[in-house]
Amino acid sequence: MDLKNLKPANMEIKVLGTGCAKCKTLEKQVNVAVEELNLKADVIKVEDIVEIMNFGVMTTPALVVDGKVVVKGKVPSVADIKELLTK
Amino acid sequence: MKEKIIALNRHMNGWFIPSLLLPIWIVLYWNLQPIADFVIDDIVKMTAGTHLAETIRFFIFEVPKVMLLLVLIIFGVGILRSYFTTEKTRAMLEGKSLFTGNILSSLLGILTPFCSCSAIPLFLGFVEAGIPIGVTFSFLIAAPMINEVALVLLAGLFGWKVAVIYVVTGLTIAILSGWIIGKFKMEKYVADWVYSVKTNHENEIEDKITFQERIQKGYESVNEIVGKIWVYIIIGIAIGAGAHGYVPEDFLGSLLGNDNWYGVPLAILIGIPMYSNAAGIIPIVSVLIEKGVSLGTALAFMMSVIALSLPEIIILKKVLKWQLITAFVGIVATGIIIVGFIFNYVM
The missing domain is CATH 1.10.287 (Helix Hairpins)
Incomplete structure (x- = not known):
């Protein structure tokens, strides 16, 4: 039996970045947005370059929501992130 | 209202x-x-x-x-x-021959939004698309070296002629350095794992933005860049103002002035390990000139600080073998030395 299907799946949010200042800012903003929206989401920081490249991203930081790249190469405002997460 | x-x-x-x-x-x-x-x-x-x-x-x-x-x-x-994204730039550079590719790549390096923290993903993305190493390097050299803030500051403090020479010589260094790296076929000095990286092109976002949003980007960049650098600019101009009307003190002048052939190489040797963005270095450049350092030497120092730096070398070490890093630093440094000499002796 697939245990994953038993509980409602959390939204999966990945912050891609190799550790630059902007990447940390994005991670912080995403956490704020998730908290303010009261979302059930796992925020994962991806620092491995090979994994980042697998998303086809050439400019960091980038934001991946449920496997889909929604932002790359910039740090959107908390309000913009909220909009992206509720779409 | x-x-x-x-x-x-x-x-x-x-x-x-x-x-x-x-x-x-x-x-x-x-x-x-x-x-x-x-x-x-x-x-x-x-x-x-x-x-x-x-x-x-x-x-x-x-x-x-x-x-x-x-x-x-x-x-x-x-x-x-x-109007420029890394993806579009990469598509434009695919399949370009060496020299044309170097010229195009250097020009796109100036126009494509680029942050040095993205150097590695960009490098991997270019290599994966089959863009030659030399062409990729032209981009990576031009992008940090030719900078709009440095351009404005040089124009404001030393005149448009100096600013134009900065852009032209910077471009020339990027084109020729990349071309030389390409000619030496240094592909084998890229870390082996790089060639096995596969990127997922399906995931690329189609960026359709309206003209209004482009204007918004204009505001955003003013906000972001000017907000970050205004302090350096005021310091730089204050130093320049202090020098205004004074006869330059011949303090560093005897060491790095026009008469010493080793002035330019020495300035670059000091500049390579240092790292600063273009705005932060301008106050230092105006101090150097105030202290009697010749313009070519000061410009060479500035270029070596913003184009070559220890943190960048450490980042590049992840994807390049030391032979290629040495060649990259050596070729760019030589280019900057030549620019410094031309400035000091011809101008």
Whole structure:
């Protein structure tokens, strides 16, 4: 039996970045947005370059929501992130 | 009232507010000298010709001048850059022959939005698309070296001729260094794992943005860049103002001045391990020139600080073997030395 299907799946949010200042800012903003929206989401920081490249991203930081790249190469405002997460 | 303006601005595709501000910009820009004179001579009533009065006059003329130029140029560059993305640039460079590729790549390096923290993903993305190493390097050299903030500051402090020479020589270094790296077929000195990286092209976002959003990008870049660097600019101009009217002290001059052949290489040797962005280095450049360092040496120092740095070398070490890093640093440093000499002896 697939245990994953038993509980409602959390939204999966990945912050891609190799550790630059902007990447940390994005991670912080995403956490704020998730908290303010009261979302059930796992925020994962991806620092491995090979994994980042697998998303086809050439400019960091980038934001991946449920496997889909929604932002790359910039740090959107908390309000913009909220909009992206509720779409 | 505010709502009305915003609505009108939207109606005019975002052009309304900029077109309102531009005439104000022009009137201000062309009247900075009378405004500075008015403040010094009529409001503060300082005696014209004294060193202090001329220093302050220079300062209150230069600060708004450089700020106005910065805002206009960064706004324009912000809009222009919204037309370029790393993905489009990569697509344009695919399948280009070596020399043409180097020229195109260097030019795109100036125009494509780029942050040195993205150097590795960009490098991997280019290599994976089959773009030659030499062409990729032209991009990676031009992108940090030729910078709109440095351009404005050089123009403001030393004149447009110096600024143009900075761009032309910077481009030449990027084109030729990349071309040489390509000629030496240094592909084998890229870390082996790099060639096994596969990127997922399906995941690329199609960026369709309206013209209004491009103008918004212009505002954003002004906000971000000017907000970050204004302190350095004021410090840089304050130092320049202090030097204004003084005979340069021949302090560093004897060491790094025009007569010493080793001035340029020495400046570069000091500059390579240092790291600073273009705005932060300008105050140091004005100190150097104040202390009697010749312009070519100071410019070479600036270029080596912003184009080559220890942190960048450490980042690149992840994807390059030491042979290629050594070649990259050596070739770029040699290019900068030549530029420094040309400046010092020909100009």
